[in-house]
Amino acid sequence: MKLPTIKDIKNLKGKRVVLRLDFNVPIKNGRIVETMRIDRAIPTIEYLRKKKARIVIFSHIGKDASSSLKPVAQYLSKTMNVGFVPDFRTDEARAIADCLPEGGVVLFENLRLDDLETKNDPAFAKYLASFGEVYVNDAFAVSHRVHASVVGITKFLPSYAGFLIADEVKNLSLALKPKHPFLFILGGAKFETKMPLMKKFMNIADQIFVGGVLANDFFHDMGIETGKSFVDKYNFKLTPLLKKRKIILPTDVVVKNGDGIKTSVKNLSEILSGDSIVDVGPETIKNLAPVLKKAKLIVWNGPLGFYEGGFDKATIALLKAITETRATSIIGGGDIGLSFRRQASGD
Structure with missing residues (x-):
């Protein structure tokens, strides 16, 4: 069975895309120690921007709600215009996502602000899905986890793999044969x-x-x-x-x-x-x-x-x-x- 990827999505122009990425990077004193996980996600983000999608990014960082993705937003902002929302559970988050222009990008705060994420709560997964018309997963490192933003959300939106996951799956096929x-x-x-x-x-x-x-x-x-x-x-x-x-x-x-x-x-x-x-x-x-x-x-x-x-x-x-x-x-x-x-x- 062929893995559906973002290249299979027809007419991304103006579509709201929920993009699950892995920005779980080490941060010390407010500074990112290693940016590789962020850098590897950029081709998928840029592809969606080029296609005029409206991009809502979800990620986790750390093991609980104590870590913030704000430094990640600041890092991304060096090469593209990225908004940052400190709490995705608010009316403000909804308004910002709804008003995103074509090619616009917003990063929401750490998914683990809410423990329903790791419990794969169906209502929480449906809430995350409500921010988009299409779901793209490019968080290979967490794709084995039964979490709301990885598994639960796919029940509510058409789902596709980003470039990183497509590449990793290709590599894995070499390992299995x-x-x-x-x-x-x-x-x-x-x-x-x-x-x-x-x-x-x-x-x-x-x-x-x-x-x-x-x-x-x-x-x-x-x-x-x-x-x-x-x-x-x-x-x-x-x-x-x-x-x-x-x-x-x-x-x-x-x-x-x-x-x-x-x-x-x-x-x-x-x-x-x-x-x-x-x-x-x-x-x-x-x-x-x-x-x-x-x-x-x-x-x-x-x-x-x-x-x-x-x-x-x-x-x-x-x-x-x-x-x-x-x-x-x-x-x-x-x-x-x-x-x-x-x-x-x-x-």
Whole structure:
């Protein structure tokens, strides 16, 4: 079945478009730390503007209502005229949306102002839909979530994918019918979203390298000391997955000691009860070289270390190693994207 995209929408001129984007970017002291997620959404916005649509943008930022999208609106305003509404639940929001000119754009405040968003409340989804005649989703990173602005709204409006989602779906089709040898790399910290990926690719990939918090989960299940490292709480045994001999785990790691100040590289047998694992070690990356060299397809999801704390050396080293191979590579995740920029710029 062909994925309907914005190019399939007939006569956008004057139409009100509800556009769901992923502007969940890191902000410190009111300034955006990394703009990649915003930049990747701009082609879809510009296409709709060029077609004279009237564009109402919804997004979330952060885990709750405490974060604001205002800095995002200010960033977008450097290249286009973007209005900002601090509360989408008001008569003012309705009036501004109704008065948008052709090609006009307004960004509404954080969807998580209302907890009905994450509950996929039907009435709330219908309210969001009332701002448009057409719905476009280009928030690939949240498209698996059963939220009102992602799933519920599609029951009330004709729905289409933006350019980013169309591109990601195309890449995923390569991963589901891959060239071999196929290496799948899995990092990050969200166990509930990572395990379905691992189960899926256990039957597709030739080998799976596991980093990030998920590696800690394996270590914990194997009886290896993980100290004060974050370990997810789950009701699933990981060690049986090792019997297929597809999974590659780190052999050395970077740890912070008990005082949280000093860092050092340790083999797994050297981890102490006061240590916290924060990254994959250099020997592990070095040992991956033969696997990378043989691979014809590499798919990577999630950083290898505690990215938010600045521990991205292993991620950057692996990115560099992948760029030196001839493999087709599909790399996902905003944190990896930032590391890629750093690697490319030499930072």
